[in-house]
Amino acid sequence: MSGAHLEPLVKSASALPRAPKNWRTSVISAIFVGFVIALVWSWLYIDMTLSTVFGGFSDIWNLILYMFPPIFDNFPEALRTTLETIWMALIGTTLAVLLSIPLAFMAARNTSPHPAVIAVARGIIALTRAIPTLVLAAIFASSVGIGPFPGILALGLHSIGMIAKLFTEAIENTEATSRDAVMSTGAGKWQSILTTIIPQITPSSVGTSLYRLDINLRESAVLGFVGAGGVGFLIQSELRGLDYQRAISAVTVIFVAITLIELVSARLRASIIGDHLFSPSKQTPRSMARVASDQQKISTALAGRQLTLPWTYERVLRASVGVSYLVMMVVAFATIDMPLLSAFSLVDDLAKGIAQLFPPDFETAGSELLKGMLETTAIGFIATALGLVIAIPLGILTARNIIIRRVVITVTRGILLLIRGLPELILAVIFVAAMGLGPVPGTLALTIGTATFMAKLIGDALEEVQQAPREGVSATGASRVQEFISAVLPQALPNLVSQTLYMLDVNLRSSTVLGIVGGGGIGFLLISAIRGYETQTVGAIILVIFAIVYAIELLGAFVRWMVE
Amino acid sequence: MLSNSGGAVPLVSLAGVSKRFPNGTLALDNVSLDIPEGQLLSLIGLSGSGKSTLLRHVNGLLRPTSGVVEVNGTQVSSASNRELRKVRRDIGFVFQQFGLVGRTTCLENVLNGALGSLKGPRYGVWSYPKILRSQAFDQLDRVGLANQAYQRADTLSGGQMQRVAIARSLMQRPKIMLADEPVASLDPESSAQVLDLLLRVSIEDGMTVVVTLHQVELALGWATRIVGLRDGKVVLDRDATTLKQEDVMEVYQRVDSSLSNESDIVSDDFASVVPAP
Incomplete structure (x- = not known):
């Protein structure tokens, strides 16, 4: 009997009306594909295989062992x-x-x-x-x-x-x-x-x-x-x-x-x-005593027509x-x-x-300049993507409206805070000491920095979602995971996209300096040129860094405008 | 005394004033108006009729596109910044949204009224001379808020905020008091209080008052002269005592009566503010 109600409204898939196409969605998909291609290219370019990453971690672990006691x-x-x-x-x-x-x-x-x-x-x-x-x-x-x-x-x-x-x-x-009003008084x-x-x-x-x-x-x-x-x-x-x-x-x-x-x-x-x-939100005996003493001070001042502000708490x-x-x-x-x-x-x-620095000399560094620029960009892309992958679960674990157990939230937030206490470049210098010069230690350091920072942003974005749609989806009998995917994620998505772009921007800037500590990218060229007093080459490198940063800022502004 | 030409030399005089905003709106259309000393004038009209724009021309917050505004012998419409500051010192201005600096104390907000007579920027109560602080206390006392002197202005109720704003204007010892919808954001009880206060201090200090109001009954209650604006034009200018309700009706009538929906809304609106005869 109940089966009669479940008769499909549309008989076959081909009869489904298609969602109308618009140029915005096509441009956004094109950009997305572009990012994926850039990512794959980056991965190949700096040759970051799983074995180098895990080998790197064991090197780092060994270094940490050397550090003790x-x-x-x-x-x-x-x-x-x-x-x-x-x-x-x-x-x-x-x-x-x-x-x-x-x-x-x-x-x-x-x-x-x-x-x-x-x-x-x-x-x-x-x-x-x-x-x-x-x-x-x-x-x-x-x-x-x-x-x-x-x-x-x-x-x-x-x-x-x-x-x-x-x-x-x-x-x-x-x-x-x-x-x-104040202008009106003359x-x-x-x-x-x-x-x-x-x-x-x-x-x-x-x-x-x-x-x-x-x-x-x-x-x-x-x-x-x-x-x-x-x-x-x-x-x-x-x-x-x-x-x-x-x-x-x-x-x-x-x-x-x-x-x-x-x-x-x-x-x-x-x-x-x-x-x-x-004005503390909680009323404690101390805060109430404070308020009372303040009121006392104010009324004394008023009674004596004191012409200076009383020293309230x-x-x-x-x-x-x-x-x-x-x-x-x-x-x-x-x-x-x-x-x-x-x-x-x-x-x-x-x-x-x-x-x-002028006129900038692009000749001396030559192809190294291009190589440094590509490596810098590749590091920025990989660190952002990897960092995001790690940050999403961590961010979810810090969102008070999603995780019920306070302990989980407190522990995750504590760990993130501790890791954030180490600046990326200090991580990078340690990783370089463990793994040797090259882009992989730099990328790993940047990835860890990205993950902790993004986790916080993701946690904040998730906490801002509205409750009503979640209740609506739950009321249909959806599981907690289903409810998260269909009611929380779509709300937080625009914010996440814009935060990721911001992170990419930050990471490309950071990866320009990783090379200064031997972590790969254009920074290495820069520091050697500075140390060798090749000032016009320094000028050229700075212009290149400027170009990378400016290009990514324009790209970011464009994507944000498209997603809007 | 209530005649439109008033005394020998009007304190405020607008001659052929028009104002067109950069977006193309003609807010004032050839307005001429003389206001003699001591008059209590109420400007009425729908929102968008040009009342606020007119007031802002009197103290030079806006400059006319054409025409001349003269206050107390100074041509405001062509005054230099320095002259403008001098004219403004004699003109109190009360805003619908009070215009208090919320994070500072009431005393400091009242003291801000003395800035025109001081040289250089001031920050904090301590930066004003003691004599002015004492006067500020007196003015707060006058509006009944001396006990709130050291309270932050954003902790007050709307009616109290407007009273602080009035005290700030009184600090200037103005000759003219302009008030732009001073009670539009207030509940009826506070409205009555604030208007009574404004009227009382104005009479006490012998000020000339121009108030814009959209509640006609309030305007009829205390003004000596009523001026009605519609679409930037003066459409009514009467002694308040001889004014009839039908005259007021005219102010609120739309020129374009073909927009029947809108005129319905207007008459509904109107019915609520004018008691049925």
Whole structure:
């Protein structure tokens, strides 16, 4: 009887109406096929067979065995250089923020004095992002001398690209009525900007700066590879001297520093952006006592018509965060030998350094240049694809709305956090020490970095999906896996595609510098040209790197526009 | 006193003012209007009729495409930035969306009203002179919010926010108060409170007031003169006491009556704001 209801509506497959074709889907499929072809080509190009990968892992394992037991007699030196790494990141980020503020106001449509200024400011912002920090540091180190100073300059200049871009967006997203209102009282342009725009952009700008500080700390840890200060030089020389037991102790110190700072900064960032730094969500006896004492202070101030803000708990906390920052900056400047007095000759040095790169010489490096470029691209593609494959299950394991057991989530997140504590280039330098020079150790290091970063992005993307479609699919009797595939995945897909593209972009940039530590790609050519003072070849290599980065950015923008 | 020509020299005068926006909309169409000192004028009209645009021309937030705007002896329509700032100091402006800086305290928001009389940018309560801080307290007291002085502005209710915004305008000690739909975002009770407050302080300080309102009953309640706009043109200009409901009807009538659907909506809308005779 019930069979009668299940009579198929359409009798044969050929009678099914076809989904209408549109050019967008064909272009997207073409791009997808293109990516697959690029991937296969990359795989063949750097000859990454399963046996090399597994052989590599056993080499790495052997190296790790050599590292134990660690010898900590280099601890004072490791600590000193790690602190130097931290101060470099701090000063570099501060420098970038200071340079970004005027740039952002010039680049934002609602504050810029003129459209031409907008175009110039945006051009500068885009340009600073184009050359990787390590490459900038290598160039500066050869023009102003080795030490932390070129490293700080490199961090400061490169970070503008991200910081100023996000500041600009924050300024453009401010609400305009308050500015109109303040202008209506007869206030001038700068008065109204300071009064109404600054308070609105403060939380997001502080968040951006803290996030960049995290990134810069990782970057700063490897600047020593090109002689630009920090712990990187110590790690690299110990590995080169086959002194593995001491290398691991230096790596441990920087690893602990990065992980701790990331935890603190993530906490601070979440509360600042959420704007609840000072109003805890949970009511504890302590928080309630705090609120009561604040109210007491405020009413005393009001009763006495006190004309200054009372020192509430919130204000004290805010001020102590600011004071701690200032104290750290003072210590940083006292610790690091900054040739501030030579700032004028510095500009001159830099200008000369840049002038030396021209005209770029493509002849000397010749076919090596093309080879390096292809290898760099291949490494970027493979690391992204492999990283994605590893990241998907890890990302699912961190999504609170999919995994029911809290333990699984906590453990996965903990492991990811720990692995993220090791910058990719430090991984790369260790892998190169274990497996020898070549693209495979570099690719593996980049893959691990990609996997941990993507896992977090995937976890976040999955947590953002709407619940209603999931319930709808579950209600039809679908299993949990079916429900995940048909209701969760389609929602998260556009986000995942765009994150993957972003990762590809990041990885191509990273793979341009892998060669600096012997991990394959164009970086090796670059560092040898810098060391050999072949400045015009350096110019050519930088142009090639610029071209790769720019091409992938255009491609990314195009694909995002198509998927939209 | 209520005649349209008013006193000898009008405080605010618009002569043949037209405004065409870059997107082609003609927001004001040859508007001429004289406002004598001490008048309480209410601008009425549908949204999009040009009320807000007209107000923004008075304090120079917008410049006319053609025509002349004169306030207190200064040609606002052709004033330099410096002159403009000087004129604006004498004009309070109250916005529908309050225009408070949410993350700062009420006291600081009120102090922002003094920026026009200060040189250079200011940030934080401490950066204003003590005497101004004391005045800001007084103004907050006047709008009944002295106890909220150290509270963040975004923690207030809508009615309280608008009162802080009024206190900020009072900091300027303005001659003219412009208010653009000051109660459109508020519930009826807060609306009445805010309008009463605005009216009380204006009379106390002898200000000239121009308010745009779309609730006709509110406009009839307290204005001395009603000016109606439709499609950027002045279609009504009357002493409020002699105004009849039919006259007001005319303001809300669409020129294009063939759009029967729309005129239905308009009359529905209208029925809700004007009590049945």
